[in-house]
Amino acid sequence: SVGSNAATHYANGVSGAMLSLSQINSAATISQSTISAYVLANPLSTSAPLQQINEQYWLETCTTFDFIEGWNNWRRSGYPALTPVVYPGNVTNGTIPRRLIYPATEISNNPAGYAAGVADLNGGDLLTSRVWWDK
Structure with a gap:
């Protein structure tokens, strides 16, 4: 057991990613209320969970300037759907x-x-x- 369900881990991951932006620059700080509202409005879907997880991973890696990791994960997962x-x-x-x-x-x-x-x-x-x- 991993201690919780996939939706909880997803919500915690998205929250953590949004909180971590303040480490890059304090001007990028997102308030806890904004994070909570986003996570509540965008829960893990049961119809496309891998797409959501990989799109959030893309956002995190590219927002933190880890473009090679984002590109590698896109090649592995196919998400997000990119337009050449x-x-x-x-x-x-x-x-x-x-x-x-x-x-x-x-x-x-x-x-x-x-x-x-x-x-x-x-x-x-x-x-x-x-x-x-x-x-």
Whole structure:
């Protein structure tokens, strides 16, 4: 047992995330009454709990400037539903990147390992190629 139900843990997590913003800057402090009202108005849904949890996680990680973690969790969970942005010269043609490309030092210092790694990628060493767990 984890001591409570999912809805309570969700509410506590959302509250904690909102409270933690004051650690970044006191101007970002959210009052307890505002937090309580938000949590009460946005309880954990029984129809889409994973979506809600991952959207709140996205908000927390991106609000606290942990963009790589937010991106990694999006790749893992698929939440939130993101809209690709297409602009002239976009290197991925409007596809949200799925991975980082290998650095030039990997190519020059480990050519055999680089070649083996790229061979395992569907599409080659591109931002849009998916890693093994992101199929």
